[in-house]
Amino acid sequence: MKQAIVFALLICxxxxxxxxxxxxxxxxxxxxxxxxxxxxxxxxPVVIDYITGREKKHSVVGSGVIFTEDGYAVTxxxxxxxxxxxxxxxxxxxxxxxxxxxxDPATDLAVIKLDLSEYTGKITPAVFGNYEDLQVGQxxxxxxxxxxxxxxxxxxVISTLNRFFPGNIRLPSGEKTGKYNTWLQTDAAINPGNSxxxxxxxxxxxxxxxxxxxxxxxxxxxxxxxxxxxAVTKELIAHGRVDRGWIGVHAQPLQDLESFFGTETNxxxxxxxxxxxxxxEQAGLKAGQIIMKYNGKDVxxxxxxxxxxxxxxxxxxxxxxxxxxxxxxxxxxxVKVVPRLLGDLQGDDxxxxxxxxxxxAITNQMAIDDRLKDTLGVYVTNSAMAGAAYSGGLLRGxxxxxxxxxxxxxxxxxKTFYEEMQEDxxxxxxxxxxxxxxxxxxxxxNEKDTDSENx
Amino acid sequence: xxxxxFAVICLVVTxxxxxxxxxxxxxxQKVFKKVxxxxxxxxxxxxxxxxxxxxxxxxxxPGIIIEGNMVIFDGTSLGAGHFNTDMFGTPxxxxxxxxxxxxxxxxxxxxxxxxxxxxxxxxxxxxxxxAKNKVxxxxxxxxxxxxxxxxxxxWMLPKTYLPRFQMSETVVTAVLEKxxxxxxxxxxxxxxxxxxxxxxxxxxxxxxxxxxxxxGFTPFDFGNIFGNPVGLMPHKQFDELLSNPPEADKFKRxxxxxxxxxxxxxxxxxxxxxxxGGIILTDIIDKSPAQEAGLKTGxxxxxxxxxxIEVTQDENLSVFQKKVSAIGAGNDVTxxxxxxxxxxxxxxxVTMMLAxxxxxxxxxxxxxxxxxxxTVRDMVFADYNNRSLKEGEIEGVVVDKCEQxxxxxxxxxxxxxxIVKINDRQIASIEDYKTIMAEVENNKDKExxxxxxxxxxxxxVHVKTHWEx
Numbered sequence: 001m002k003q004a005i006v007f008a009l010l011i012c013x014x015x016x017x018x019x020x021x022x023x024x025x026x027x028x029x030x031x032x033x034x035x036x037x038x039x040x041x042x043x044x045p046v047v048i049d050y051i052t053g054r055e056k057k058h059s060v061v062g063s064g065v066i067f068t069e070d071g072y073a074v075t076x077x078x079x080x081x082x083x084x085x086x087x088x089x090x091x092x093x094x095x096x097x098x099x100x101x102x103x104d105p106a107t108d109l110a111v112i113k114l115d116l117s118e119y120t121g122k123i124t125p126a127v128f129g130n131y132e133d134l135q136v137g138q139x140x141x142x143x144x145x146x147x148x149x150x151x152x153x154x155x156x157v158i159s160t161l162n163r164f165f166p167g168n169i170r171l172p173s174g175e176k177t178g179k180y181n182t183w184l185q186t187d188a189a190i191n192p193g194n195s196x197x198x199x200x201x202x203x204x205x206x207x208x209x210x211x212x213x214x215x216x217x218x219x220x221x222x223x224x225x226x227x228x229x230x231a232v233t234k235e236l237i238a239h240g241r242v243d244r245g246w247i248g249v250h251a252q253p254l255q256d257l258e259s260f261f262g263t264e265t266n267x268x269x270x271x272x273x274x275x276x277x278x279x280x281e282q283a284g285l286k287a288g289q290i291i292m293k294y295n296g297k298d299v300x301x302x303x304x305x306x307x308x309x310x311x312x313x314x315x316x317x318x319x320x321x322x323x324x325x326x327x328x329x330x331x332x333x334x335v336k337v338v339p340r341l342l343g344d345l346q347g348d349d350x351x352x353x354x355x356x357x358x359x360x361a362i363t364n365q366m367a368i369d370d371r372l373k374d375t376l377g378v379y380v381t382n383s384a385m386a387g388a389a390y391s392g393g394l395l396r397g398x399x400x401x402x403x404x405x406x407x408x409x410x411x412x413x414x415k416t417f418y419e420e421m422q423e424d425x426x427x428x429x430x431x432x433x434x435x436x437x438x439x440x441x442x443x444x445x446n447e448k449d450t451d452s453e454n455x
Numbered sequence: 456x457x458x459x460x461f462a463v464i465c466l467v468v469t470x471x472x473x474x475x476x477x478x479x480x481x482x483x484q485k486v487f488k489k490v491x492x493x494x495x496x497x498x499x500x501x502x503x504x505x506x507x508x509x510x511x512x513x514x515x516x517p518g519i520i521i522e523g524n525m526v527i528f529d530g531t532s533l534g535a536g537h538f539n540t541d542m543f544g545t546p547x548x549x550x551x552x553x554x555x556x557x558x559x560x561x562x563x564x565x566x567x568x569x570x571x572x573x574x575x576x577x578x579x580x581x582x583x584x585x586a587k588n589k590v591x592x593x594x595x596x597x598x599x600x601x602x603x604x605x606x607x608x609x610w611m612l613p614k615t616y617l618p619r620f621q622m623s624e625t626v627v628t629a630v631l632e633k634x635x636x637x638x639x640x641x642x643x644x645x646x647x648x649x650x651x652x653x654x655x656x657x658x659x660x661x662x663x664x665x666x667x668x669x670x671g672f673t674p675f676d677f678g679n680i681f682g683n684p685v686g687l688m689p690h691k692q693f694d695e696l697l698s699n700p701p702e703a704d705k706f707k708r709x710x711x712x713x714x715x716x717x718x719x720x721x722x723x724x725x726x727x728x729x730x731x732g733g734i735i736l737t738d739i740i741d742k743s744p745a746q747e748a749g750l751k752t753g754x755x756x757x758x759x760x761x762x763x764i765e766v767t768q769d770e771n772l773s774v775f776q777k778k779v780s781a782i783g784a785g786n787d788v789t790x791x792x793x794x795x796x797x798x799x800x801x802x803x804x805v806t807m808m809l810a811x812x813x814x815x816x817x818x819x820x821x822x823x824x825x826x827x828x829x830t831v832r833d834m835v836f837a838d839y840n841n842r843s844l845k846e847g848e849i850e851g852v853v854v855d856k857c858e859q860x861x862x863x864x865x866x867x868x869x870x871x872x873x874i875v876k877i878n879d880r881q882i883a884s885i886e887d888y889k890t891i892m893a894e895v896e897n898n899k900d901k902e903x904x905x906x907x908x909x910x911x912x913x914x915x916v917h918v919k920t921h922w923e924x
Contacts (some may be wrong), residue, residue, distance in 0.1 A: 256917045260878075260904045273912035287913045288879070288906065371843060371911050393769070405797070428725050430753075434843050436714045436737035437752050441722045 028202040035204025038091045039066040039126035040143050042150035045083035050358035053384030055351035063144030063197030065126045071114035075196030077103040078171050081110040102240035105175035111236040129205030131227040142188040144197025156188030164305045175345035183222040184208045190221030199223040244315035245339035248278020253304045268292045269301045269310045283337035293326035356387020361411035377401045378414045392440045402430035489657040493593035494620050495558050497528040499551040517611040517649045522592045529649040530571035530578025574777045575664045595690035598660040600627050607653045634771040638687040652687045664688045707784035709809035712743020717769045726795045732767040733757040748807035758791035784811040822885040828861020850883040851875040866918030876906035
C-alpha cells in the first residue's frame with residue numbers, strides 16, 4: 001500500500017513539473033504578445049517602380065511596428081521606402097493613412113508617420129530591447145503579415161546573432177544593402193509580407209526588424225538587429241535620411257593572412273581593394289595595406305562578421321576634413337584621408353513615356369558599382385517592351401550622353417529637352433554601352449502616322 | 456490480226472517509264488560513285504570545359520578530302536575560335552587531342568588538327584604524308600542553283616554501317632540574296648552540317664553550314680530556338696578559305712581593331728546621308744590599324760574596297776567582319792568613311808594595312824599546375840575587352856580551369872579570376888607563375904597568398920597546401 005502511494009505521488013510530481021513549466025513558458029509568450037501586438041501594423045503602400053521601362057504603381061503588403069506615442073513606425077525600405085501613399089491597419093483593424101519620413105536602403109530600413117488625427121483608439125508603442133542582451137537559442141516571436149495574413153505570430157529561437165552577407169545584395173529598386181550591418185538569424189517563420197515586422201523577445205521588446213527569408217529553405221529568416229534599428233530610426237526622424245562618410249575602401253577578413261602580412265591576431269583591417277577616384281585612392285591607400293586605427297579608433301576584422309563594424313566606423317567619420325589613418329608597416333605609418341559623403345545609392349527616376357523608356361540620374365555610388373566612367377549622362381533603367389526605344393535598341397544600363405547631338409549632363413537636362421521637344425521631332429540618342437559609343441534612333445509613333453498619311 | 460492500239464500505247468508508256476527509271480537509277484549511282492570517294496568520317500577526342508571544370512568528350516562528324524592532303528569537317532562543336540567561348544572567354548571545347556579520319560575504303564589515318572574558321576565553322580586537319588596519292592580530293596565548282604532545282608545531299612550513317620554515307624534527292628526551297636548568297640532546302644537539321652550538296656551532274660556545289668554564324672541570322676529569325684538554321688554556303692564564299700586555311704603560320708585573319716554597330720539608313724538621314732547601310736564605329740582599339748589611320752569613335756564606314764556596305768542591322772555585322780577577316784593581315788583595305796559633324800559630314804577615303812587578329816583565349820599559352828589543380832593562361836586582348844579594361848591596364852594570368860576539391864578551389868580560387876600577385880610578387884605571364892610555383896613546390900610552402908582581380912576589385916586568397924611526404 002505504502003509503495004502504491006509513493007508511486008502515485010511520483011506520477012503526480014512528474015506530471016505536475018512539466019505542466020507547470022509549460023504553463024509559465026506559455027504565459028511568457030502571451031505576455032510578450034500582448035506587449036507588442038498593439039504596436040503592430042499591417043502596411044499597404046502604393047509604390048512606384050521603373051524597372052519595366054514604364055512608371056508603374058502597385059500596391060504591396062508589409063509589416064511594421066509603432067515605436068513612439070505620436071505614431072512613428074519602423075518598417076523596411078523595400079516595403080515603404082519608395083511609397084507614394086501608405087495605408088496602415090492597426091491592431092484593432094482600424095485603418096489610418098501614413099506618410100514616409102525617410103528611408104535608408106543601405107540598411108533596408110524606413111520610418112513612416114501615422115496620421116492619428118482621426119483615430120480614437122489608444123496607441124501603445126513598442127519598446128526597443130538591447131542587442132547586448134541577446135543570446136543564441138533565446139525564444140523569439142515574429143509578428144506581421146506573412147502572405148498578407150495580418151496579425152500573424154510565429155515562434156522560434158535566435159539561430160545566430162551576427163550572420164554576415166557581403167554587401168552586394170540588391171534591393172528591387174537597385175540599391176546594394178547589408179554592408180553596414182550583420183543579421184539576426186531566426187527559425188521563426190518569416191515569409192513575404194513579414195518584412196518590416198518586429199522580432200520580439202519574451203519581454204515583448206523589439207530586438208530586430210524582420211527583413212528577409214530564404215526561398216526553398218526551412219525557416220531561415222533574417223532580421224536587422226535592434227542596435228542598427230535604433231541608430232537608423234533616430235537619424236531618419238531627425239534628418240529624413242542617413243548620411244555616411246565614405247572613403248572607397250573594400251576590406252576583407254585577415255583570418256589566416258596575419259603571418260603573411262606580419263600582423264598580430266585580432267589587430268587591423270586588410271584593404272582588399274580601393275575604388276578609383278575615391279578619397280582612399282587620393283590619400284594613397286592601396287590593396288594589401290592594413291589599417292590599424294581609423295579616426296583615433298582601433299579597428300580590427302579577423303572574421304567577416306567584423307567587417308560591418310569597420311564600415312560603420314568609416315560611415316561615422318566626419319566628411320570633408322582630414323581623418324587620420326594609421327597603417328601597419330612594421331613602423332606605424334600615418335595617412336590623412338578626407339572622407340566624402342556616401343550620397344544616394346541610386347538616383348531619381350523619370351519615365352520618358354513618349355520615347356518608351358525609364359531612366360535615372362547617376363550618383364557617385366552608381367558610377368562605382370556599375371563601373372561607369374563618371375556621373376555624366378543619364379542611366380537607362382529599362383526600355384518598355386515594344387516601345388520606340390526598345391525598337392531602336394536601347395538597353396538597360398545604357399548611359400545617354402547626347403540627344404540629337406546635344407550633350408546631356410544630367411537627368412534634368414534630358415527632362416528639359418524631352419518636355420520642350422516638338423512632337424514630330426526625330427530623336428537620336430548617343431549612348432555609352434560598356435566601352436562602346438552607339439547611336440539609337442527613336443522613331444516616334446506620331447512620325448509613323450504622318451508617314452502613312454502622306455502615302 | 457487486229458492490233459490492240461491501247462495495248463501498244465500501254466507498252467510504249469511502260470518502256471519509256473522503265474527506261475527513264477533505269478536512267479535515273481544510273482544517274483544516282485554515277486553521282487554516288489563520283490562523290491563517295493571524297494567523303495570521310497572524322498572521329499575526334501577533345502576536352503570540354505564548363506565553368507572551370509573539364510571533361511573528356513568524343514564525337515564523329517562528316518568530312519571531305521580537299522587539295523593539299525587536308526580534310527575539312529564539321530567544326531561547330533570544336534570551339535577553337537572566338538565565338539565558342541564561355542562567360543570567362545575560355546573555350547568550351549579545347550583543340551582535339553586526337554583526330555582519326557576513315558575513308559570510303561575503310562582505311563583510317565591519324566590527322567593533325569589545323570583550326571576552325573569562325574564564320575563558317577569549317578574545321579581543317581592535315582592527313583599524314585602516307586595518305587598522299589591514296590585519298591581522292593574533292594573539287595568544288597561554282598554552280599548557280601535555282602529555286603526548285605533538284606540536288607543531292609550526302610549525309611553520314613552510323614559507325615557500324617558500310618558505306619558510310621547515303622544520298623537523297625532534295626530541292627532548293629529558297630535562294631537567299633541578302634545579306635549574302637545562301638541556299639536553303641526546307642528545314643534541315645544540325646545533323647546535315649558539312650553534308651556536301653551535289654548537282655544532278657555530279658558537281659559539288661558546296662557544303663551545308665550554319666547560316667546564322669556566317670550571315671548573322673539568329674535562330675529566332677527562323678522561329679526555331681533549339682538550333683541554328685543550316686543551309687548551303689556556295690563554294691564561292693569559302694573558296695578563299697580552302698586555299699588559306701586558318702593556320703597560324705600560313706594565313707593571318709585581317710583585323711581593323713574596332714567595335715561595330717550597323718548603320719540604319721534612317722540614322723544616316725540624320726546627317727542628310729543617303730546610303731543603303733554601313734558601319735558605325737563604336738570603339739577604336741588602342742594602337743590598332745583603325746586608330747593609326749585616324750579613325751574615331753562615331754565615324755561611319757560606307758564602302759569597303761569600293762563596294763557599298765549594305766549592313767543595316769547588327770545581326771548582319773558578320774557579313775562585314777567576314778570580308779575584313781578574309782582579306783588577311785598585311786593586306787591593304789580602302790574604306791570610304793564619313794565623319795558626322797555639326798550641320799553635315801566629312802567624307803574621306805582611308806587606306807590602311809590590316810593587322811593580325813589578336814590571339815584568342817584558346818591560342819594563348821597556358822599551364823596546368825597539377826599541385827594546385829589549376830590551369831592558368833596568359834591574358835589576351837579578349838580578356839581586357841570582356842572586362843572593360845584597357846589592354847595592359849592590369850597584368851596577370853587568367854584562371855581557365857580550377858578542379859573542384861583541388862587546393863586552389865578549396866582556398867577560394869574560381870575560374871575567370873585574374874591572378875595579379877602570388878606571395879606579393881607580380882605575375883605578368885605564365886612564365887612568372889611557373890617560376891614562383893616552382894619555388895613554392897621546392898620549399899614545400901604550407902600556404903600561398905594569391906592577389907586576384909575580379910569584377911573591378913582585388914582581393915587576397917589564402918590557399919593551404921598539402922604536400923605529400
